[in-house]
Amino acid sequence: MDFSSSSLDPRSSLSIGEKLCFVFIPFIGLFEALVYSLSGCFNVQPPKKKIYSTFNDIIVLARNSPFTVNEIEALRELYKKLSCSIIDDGLIHKEELRLALLRTTFGENLFLDRVFDLFDEKRNGVIEFDEFVHSLSVFHPATPLEQKIDFAFKLYDLRQTGYIEREEVRQMIMAIMSECGTQLEDDVLEAILDKTFKDADADKDGKIGKEEWKEYVVRNPALLNYMTLPCLKDITTVFPSFIFNTEVEDILWQLPGNHKL
Numbered sequence: 001m002d003f004s005s006s007s008l009d010p011r012s013s014l015s016i017g018e019k020l021c022f023v024f025i026p027f028i029g030l031f032e033a034l035v036y037s038l039s040g041c042f043n044v045q046p047p048k049k050k051i052y053s054t055f056n057d058i059i060v061l062a063r064n065s066p067f068t069v070n071e072i073e074a075l076r077e078l079y080k081k082l083s084c085s086i087i088d089d090g091l092i093h094k095e096e097l098r099l100a101l102l103r104t105t106f107g108e109n110l111f112l113d114r115v116f117d118l119f120d121e122k123r124n125g126v127i128e129f130d131e132f133v134h135s136l137s138v139f140h141p142a143t144p145l146e147q148k149i150d151f152a153f154k155l156y157d158l159r160q161t162g163y164i165e166r167e168e169v170r171q172m173i174m175a176i177m178s179e180c181g182t183q184l185e186d187d188v189l190e191a192i193l194d195k196t197f198k199d200a201d202a203d204k205d206g207k208i209g210k211e212e213w214k215e216y217v218v219r220n221p222a223l224l225n226y227m228t229l230p231c232l233k234d235i236t237t238v239f240p241s242f243i244f245n246t247e248v249e250d251i252l253w254q255l256p257g258n259h260k261l
Contacts, residue, residue: 110171118154140232151227
């Protein structure tokens with residue numbers, strides 16, 4: 001992919017939405033890495049601590065997410081392996097997420113910090129299993145667009161002010177490009193920022209509010225391409241060697257109004 005000034009020049013034939021899509025495409029690679037890299041953990045002995053969800057918990061998670069019971073069980077196995085990769089306590093720490101995503105336990109990464117913060121919904125410094133499932137469900141193909149738009153907004157709202165500011169977009173683009181080993185020339189970066197805020201900042205107050213962001217994304221749907229991971233549609237096919245507990249499936253079949261299985 002060519003990120004030279006000529007390919008991103010605002011006078012080119014590509015729309016600004018397409019240009020920004022190219023800039024943010026590395027996101028999807030990192031999230032796919034989270035799912036696929038965990039498959040390599042299965043030569044590790046399972047953790048001794050057993051603090052994972054019960055059958056009833058799994059049923060509740062399935063009923064409140066786009067995942068089936070078997071898929072929740074698959075995610076639970078992935079969670080177990082990830083949560084014992086460094087600290088064997090049955091919880092995902094930032095270092096363990098960094099290892100899964102970036103293959104290293106060292107260094108700072110703005111993108112990883114934001115992902116961890118959003119996954120850590122209880123703000124207790126770790127990712128618990130229900131948070132893991134809830135956050136990954138945002139990237140499921142069946143998840144409503146509204147949830148994806150909201151998650152993406154929070155991802156860019158670095159200071160958590162309820163607005164996306166120009167400097168936050170600049171920092172995120174620079175962090176992604178740095179992670180990819182690529183740099184944008186200053187004039188190209190400024191052109192992207194100028195055009196983005198011209199199109200998205202409807203009230204011209206120098207920041208993008210939630211409604212402005214929603215309207216902007218609706219006009220430029222390619223911006224949310226990275227918010228859908230097709231591999232989550234049936235996580236059990238990604239790891240075909242899994243053998244699932246049929247007792248959970250039998251319980252769920254007995255619940256009224258269930259159409260998942």
